[in-house]
Amino acid sequence: MATSQVEPVVLELDRLEQLAESGYYNPYTLFDWPEAIEPDLPWMSESLTTLAGTEMWDELTREQQIALTKYETINFFSLNVHGIRELMSEVVLRIHDRTYAGVSEFLHHFIGEENEHMWFFAQFCLRYGGKMYPAQPTLIRMQRTPCQAGLSEYDQNRAGRAELLATPFAVFERNIREQLARILGPGGFDPARDIEGIMVNRWPHGYAPEYNPLFDPDVPPEQRAHVIARAPFGNITIANSDAGGEAYTDCAIDQAHRAVMELPA
Ligand SMILES: Cc1cc2nc3c(=O)[nH]c(=O)nc-3n(C[C@H](O)[C@H](O)[C@H](O)COP(=O)(O)OP(=O)(O)OC[C@H]3O[C@@H](n4cnc5c(N)ncnc54)[C@H](O)[C@@H]3O)c2cc1C
Numbered sequence: 001m002a003t004s005q006v007e008p009v010v011l012e013l014d015r016l017e018q019l020a021e022s023g024y025y026n027p028y029t030l031f032d033w034p035e036a037i038e039p040d041l042p043w044m045s046e047s048l049t050t051l052a053g054t055e056m057w058d059e060l061t062r063e064q065q066i067a068l069t070k071y072e073t074i075n076f077f078s079l080n081v082h083g084i085r086e087l088m089s090e091v092v093l094r095i096h097d098r099t100y101a102g103v104s105e106f107l108h109h110f111i112g113e114e115n116e117h118m119w120f121f122a123q124f125c126l127r128y129g130g131k132m133y134p135a136q137p138t139l140i141r142m143q144r145t146p147c148q149a150g151l152s153e154y155d156q157n158r159a160g161r162a163e164l165l166a167t168p169f170a171v172f173e174r175n176i177r178e179q180l181a182r183i184l185g186p187g188g189f190d191p192a193r194d195i196e197g198i199m200v201n202r203w204p205h206g207y208a209p210e211y212n213p214l215f216d217p218d219v220p221p222e223q224r225a226h227v228i229a230r231a232p233f234g235n236i237t238i239a240n241s242d243a244g245g246e247a248y249t250d251c252a253i254d255q256a257h258r259a260v261m262e263l264p265a
Contacts, residue, residue, distance in 0.1 A: 020109035
């Protein structure tokens, strides 16, 4: 394991170990779990629900609001169960590794306590929710900008676009699998087993070019290329964010408005 190449971990943990021993309680006998949650009460602070403070919350009936607090509580506690489970798996892998020999005693307490926390969360879900949500797949967004250092901005744009359109899916897939394996492999991630699907979006023309004083002539705004190019031509007027020299939707809206106002009466 990669962990055995790391410098030994040295921490002063005596006090934590003593507290873990003196404060030990039996979680399995600690509570008298009530038979059921009171039906008319929210399961969590309403202000913590995803819809709190929105119009959608007000559109729900009281019964639906209570149901939302229930399922969001079960969801949150299920997340805790899966998070603790994965954390414990990683700690267990290292507990008697040489790197962690000095903190091994404490890690035994740690695993014991985390196991109990996990049990509390799971008990609550199963007793009152009748279920626990399974560990969900995670969506990972990766991004690459195919720059060609040394070229001007516009030439980089052209070169990047050509590269993007000429790169087959198999190349993206191979790189994505290799990168995720390098980053997450030491934690147990297996690309062949753990990747459900890959989607590649090529955006070779998504951003309107903006005025860049590094490469563009230093001229007043009315002489910039996009301003000259958007001049009306007969009955034709020019909208689009390119016509504003900015890559954002508000610019596209402003330019559409301008183009409509320029139409001959
Ligand atoms: C990945 C990405 C993220 C972005 N994020 C943001 C953001 O967070 N905030 C923001 O404000 N902006 C963002 N933008 C920019 C924003 O999307 C654009 O500025 C905006 O969509 C431009 O609007 P538009 O109407 O000028 O052009 P477009 O939205 O590109 O519309 C042009 C339309 O013309 C159509 N068309 C093209 N050729 C023809 C033809 N020959 N005949 C008929 N139809 C044709 C196209 O199909 C398209 O529907 C983002 C852009 C990208 C690509």
